Amino acid sequence: QSPNMRSLPAATLYPGVGLHESALSVGRGTDKPFEVIGAPYIDDRRLAAELDDARLPGVRFVPIRFTPTYSTFKDKPCGGVAFVITDREKLNAVDLGIVIALTLQRLYPNDFALAKMSTLLRDDATLEAIKSGKPLAEIKRGWAADLAEFKKRQKQFLLYQ
Numbered sequence: 719q720s721p722n723m724r725s726l727p728a729a730t731l732y733p734g735v736g737l738h739e740s741a742l743s744v745g746r747g748t749d750k751p752f753e754v755i756g757a758p759y760i761d762d763r764r765l766a767a768e769l770d771d772a773r774l775p776g777v778r779f780v781p782i783r784f785t786p787t788y789s790t791f792k793d794k795p796c797g798g799v800a801f802v803i804t805d806r807e808k809l810n811a812v813d814l815g816i817v818i819a820l821t822l823q824r825l826y827p828n829d830f831a832l833a834k835m836s837t838l839l840r841d842d843a844t845l846e847a848i849k850s851g852k853p854l855a856e857i858k859r860g861w862a863a864d865l866a867e868f869k870k871r872q873k874q875f876l877l878y879q
Contacts, residue, residue: 722751727803734815735801739789740834742822743796747788755818756784756798757791759829766799768825772817772854776809778802816857819848 723729732752735744745754756762762781769779779799786792803809822830836845847857 722746724751728752730803730806730809731801731811734811734813737815737835737838738818740837741831743786743789743791745786747786747792748784750800754782754784754798754800756796758794758796759826760797762797762799765821768821769799769817774814774817776803776805777814778804813854816848816854820851820854823848824851
């Protein structure tokens, strides 16, 4: 158990938000780890509006300003967003992580350290697609065959389906 995994919302958001641990503050050193993201260069209101415009199911975005006391951007005032889960069953955390990257790459290409996502994402084709501004649906099509194969292999191990 991680001392930073403090709530069901944090655990729900982690697969997408966690992808950004090296490039952004993901709320470590705040009261809401993995429930917020931010960086000193982010305009909180603009990011919240842009992410809301993506119309991702199950989540809303609230502009916030915070100063993490630990980890990435320690002791630096950050603009960002807090995530409000509206429907945990509809939220796709990985889609959220990719949309965050697409949005920050588009808004802050000189500041957002996209390459730092490679440590956890481990997929150069996806990083290149984000850098090129490809739509989420197109990025996901690139995973379709591998995901189908994984689900096929996974089935034998699932006890409750």
